[in-house]
Each structure stands twice: as structure tokens, then as C-alpha cells.
Amino acid sequence: MSGWSPVAIGRVAAPLRNQVLDILRQEILDLRLRPGQRLIERELMEKLGVSRATVREVVVRLESEGLVTTVPQRGAIVTVLTVAEAEDIYEMRVALEMLAARHFVERASDEQVRRLRQAYDDLAAIPEAVDGTLGLLRAKDAFYEILLEGAASPVLTRTLTGLQSRVRLLRQTSLSLPGRARQTLEELQAIVCAIEARDADAAAEASAAHIRTAARIGLARMAESEAATDAPR
Template sequence: MDLHIPRENSSLRQQVTDRLREAVLSGTFEPGQKLVERDLCEMLGISRTVLRESLQYLGAEGLITNIPHKGPVVSTISYQEAKDIYAVRQALEALAGEGFALHATDAQVQALRAALGRLEAINASPQSTHSLLDAKNDFYKILLEGCDNTVVGSMLTLLNNRVTILRRVSLSAKDRLPKTIKELSEIVAAIESRNAKLARKLCAEHVAKAAAVAMKNLGEPAGGQAQ
């Protein structure tokens, strides 16, 4: 992955932040990996001051952790944190699905169907995990824009980075993608029929199934502390 930053009109710090975020979310930088400032400055073609500002910003997003006497490392999501994230995501996405069925315009419903079509195309002709995550993020962006609940939208947006990391875990499981497509197809069908109650139920079930896969792959801590 070429991390070097071209000089453009947007702020350099923003460009660096976006590029580093993408590297973390795509798996270029793996959880627990130490980030060496000198190496990053050379790869990005920037000063250490700009880099540190960006790392501080990503730290606020929960993607980077600054460990005393070690420096910045890519954050690792613990079993308990993942469990908590899925619980919150399940409640919020159920509300988003219900709200979308009730309030989305016909154009937004059509856009959601089109986003599902892009996911189905990836399933039919497997592409990179990055392409898959981009397509799924597009699906949820449309869902949040049409749910008519700005609080749900803003809270899920705040969670999105860590949710994307967990999606990499759940979607990496064998046969998970076809099941995901089936579950999302049922959600879209419920939305198209404007069945808000069913859309809410199906959204909650979809997150619960994704959580079960991800939590299994993450592995429960010894002694079952996360029960």
C-alpha cells in the first residue's frame, strides 16, 4: 500500500489522518503492531509534528493506543469490548432499519437495493476484503441517511471504525458472506414492503449472527470473564 501523501488543497493533517485510518481499517497495519514514527514519516513524506497530530486524532477514535515507554501501537479490540460494541450496534441498527422502513424516500430505498446489488456482485465474483468492506459501508451509509434519526446515525458513525475492524473478523469466516447477503436481502425486502417491525427484527438478528461469528473467532478469554 502506497502511503505517500500528495500535496493537495485539503489540510495535510487531514490527509495523513485519512491515509493512516485507511491503513488500519484495511489491515495494512495489524492490531497490536507498533508504529515507528521515523518510518511513518518517511513513508508518508511528512514531518513528525504532523504525524503526531494525526496519531492523536486516531487515538481519540480508538484506532491507535499510545503505550508508555513503547509509543503508538494499533489498538486491539478485546473480547469484552467487542461484545459491548455488538450489543450497542444491535440496538442501534434495529432502530435504523425500522426508521428507514418508515421514513426513507423511494429513491433512498432504491439506492439501498442498488447497494445490496453491489454486495451480491462481490459475492458472485470475490474481490478484496477492502472492496467488500467499502461496499458494506456504503450500504449502511444509505441506511443511516434514510432512517430519520440523527442520534442513531451519529452514534453508529462514531462506532463505525471499530465496527469495520470487527466486520473484517466476521466476514473472514468461511461461508459468512453468502449468509450476510441473504440476511441483508431479507432486510431490504422488508423495507421495500414498508414493514418496519420486520425490518427492525431482521436487523437485530443480522447483527446477532455477525456477533456470534466474530466472537467465536476472537476467542473467549480463559475463565469466561466476559460472560
């Protein structure tokens, strides 16, 4: 963790624990803390200027979100998703995001539809070369926030939010493939166009097609990575 420099904790109204949680979560999602990297209590205390108790509370919360794993003899590390875990997450996403797309068509206001189109346009305007996939990931997060808002289903939102952190890690894997960002934009455009036409079936199918393509690419890249790690040296 020696090269990691977290954002400073500011003087804001949010409880200190929540500030630390937000910082560490974002560092993991932006891959400044990488999968497999150890989270050493003493270093976290020093770099964030917080107590051991606060660090432990935050690590437990991140573990509940699936971003941190406690490994015997090693302690807490940034989670490394397996291919099998990723397969399950992608399968759940297909079902849940198809439902979200349907609900959006049925429940969203015209203003929310316009905001979704604007979120897509903002995403499409980001030059991929500016900061790798990070800008695309953040813009895609904003797109899905509007999608869930318009779907108007608290239960569905809570369920997908519970998966969101791990979904973000999988997006990083699939979007890193050359050409995938442009393909993703085409898939999201199909979703938006179906929503603008108020075609729930087409929106659901476009959502499923997007996730299945991401799954095929992401799982293949993860399998390659696992094979390279397991190969004799």
C-alpha cells in the same frame, strides 16, 4: 512497518493533517497496518513526508476513534480489540441499527429505498475470491451509508459513526469465516425486503438477527485467537 507502503499524499485542497488521517485510517481498516503493529513516528514521517507534529496530531485522532492505542513502554500501536470490548460494541450495534432500520422505513424516500436495493445488489455481485473480504467490506460500508442517510437522524448517525471504525474491524473478523459472506448477503437481503415492504418491525428484527449472528461468529473467532496467543509455547 518496513513492508507497509501508504498511498501517496496528493495535491488536493484538504488540509495535510486530514489527508494523513484518511490514509492511516484506511490502512488500518484494510488491515495493511494490522492489530498490534507499532506506529513508529520516524517511519511515519519518512513514508508520508510530513512533520512530527502532524504525525502526533493524527495518532491522537486515531486514538479517539479507537483505532490506535498508546501502550506504556511501546508507544502507539494499532488497537487490538478484546472479546469484552467487542461484546459491548455488538450490543450497542443491535440497539442502534434496529433504530436505524426503523427510521429508514419511516423516513426514507422511495428513491433512497431504490438506492439501498442497488447497494445490496452491488454487494451481492462482488466475487468473494477477488480480494478476500476487502471488496465486501467496502461495499457493505456503502450499504450502511445509504441506510443512515435515509434514517435521517443526525444524532444516530454521529453515534454510529463514532463506532464505525471498530465495527469495521469486527466485520473483518466475522466475514473471514468461510461461508459467512454468503450468509451475510442473505441477512442483508432480509433487511432490504422488509424495508421495501415498509415493515419497520420486520426491518428492525432482521437488523438485530444479522448483528447477533455476526457477534456469535466474531466473538468465537476472537476467543480462539486470544486462547492461541495465551497458550504456552
